[in-house]
Amino acid sequence: MQSRTPASRTGRPRSAAADTAILAATREALVELGWSKLTLGDVATRAGVAKTTLYRRWAGKNELVVDAVAELFDELELPDRGSLAADIEGVVLQFAAILARPEARSGLMAVVAEATRDDALRERIRASIVDRQMRLVLEGRARAQRRGELPPEPDPGEAARTVDLIFDVVAGAVVHRTLVSGKPADEAWVRSFTRVLLLGLASQSAEGA
Amino acid sequence: MQSRTPASRTGRPRSAAADTAILAATREALVELGWSKLTLGDVATRAGVAKTTLYRRWAGKNELVVDAVAELFDELELPDRGSLAADIEGVVLQFAAILARPEARSGLMAVVAEATRDDALRERIRASIVDRQMRLVLEGRARAQRRGELPPEPDPGEAARTVDLIFDVVAGAVVHRTLVSGKPADEAWVRSFTRVLLLGLASQSAEGA
């Protein structure tokens, strides 16, 4: 959310229903029109609000779509499936399911592209979308260490680099498979991918120590 | 290129200089303005051609930028560095160097985002950008098999799936590292990544047979 409730106590409060209606209308427009043909006037009409109301809450198309897409990732969880491999497969399948939805496909890559020239937008994406994914990696790693499937890493710097690497490999591979190669990240693919990743990490910690 | 020389023999030929000027102007505008603020009228002015000339050769912004960005990937090669690990590290560093350029960063993700709703554009990207990268994977794999670093794969279907997986992992990880995480894919990162990938593939072929 744009989250602006710092010290405003008096006056008419902002309609929370308008927020949800606007974000839902944004996703609807993303599905029907895609990023490039999406206009803020159309979104406002779909949401049943005035165009000026939309501009009072979001600075522009970029910020609006980031918030609309971010809500899709709220459902990401890390269920305990008993083993590291199963945990990874589960969360990767969830991630792939989200990326398979057209409102995510058309919106996510577009805002990432815009963020290459807009640091504030990049930070917004990091805070509302990427961080949630990163936490799953950290949580999965900690759980695997408790299980004894991964050795504890004493060096915090090395641990951070490894987590970053895993994150880029996992998220990047799924995104590339889905959006560039245009093939589904189905169960068979996820199994192969998880196998290579885990074997690589295991061999690394075995011989790298 | 847009490649339209099927049967036109008579009449004034199209200026080849205009093509290169337009594509160069497109990359220049991508650096200065980014994808969203790039306008075809501005590109035409930069290139010193009329706007109508530009529209006669490209259907729109998407196709133009794909061609302009595609030329950046022409320099991709697979130099023989003696080992599979060194070959991979070399080509990944080349790929990362291209993605570090601002004209590639702002343009590539944007056209990929557009391609999620445009099959013809997706095919254009595949033919002019992705295929070249895929060939490097195939060539590297064949070279490693000649060296004996990778076992020959008798099943062609399984071999194709493995190559697809490697391709998505490599390209996806580099792209995600560079454009989403916003951190450089420098030599240290590439070395760590290559190590995990190769160990994973080696263990897979060792135990998977």
Add this chain to the structure above:
DNA sequence: GGCATTACGCTACGGGTCGTAGCGAAAGCT
């Protein structure tokens, strides 16, 4: 209740870009 304050819906506007049509001139080929 009355008042200040903020949000809302609506209309209207200048500015910019789009993509195309139409024209005369230029540059090739036969």
Add this chain to the structure above:
DNA sequence: AGCTTTCGCTACGACCCGTAGCGTAATGCC
């Protein structure tokens, strides 16, 4: 020469942008 295609240029309607202005609605504070 004559034919054909491209080029540069101008002009145009259409669309979207982002904002200003106004009257109205909904809250908190006195």
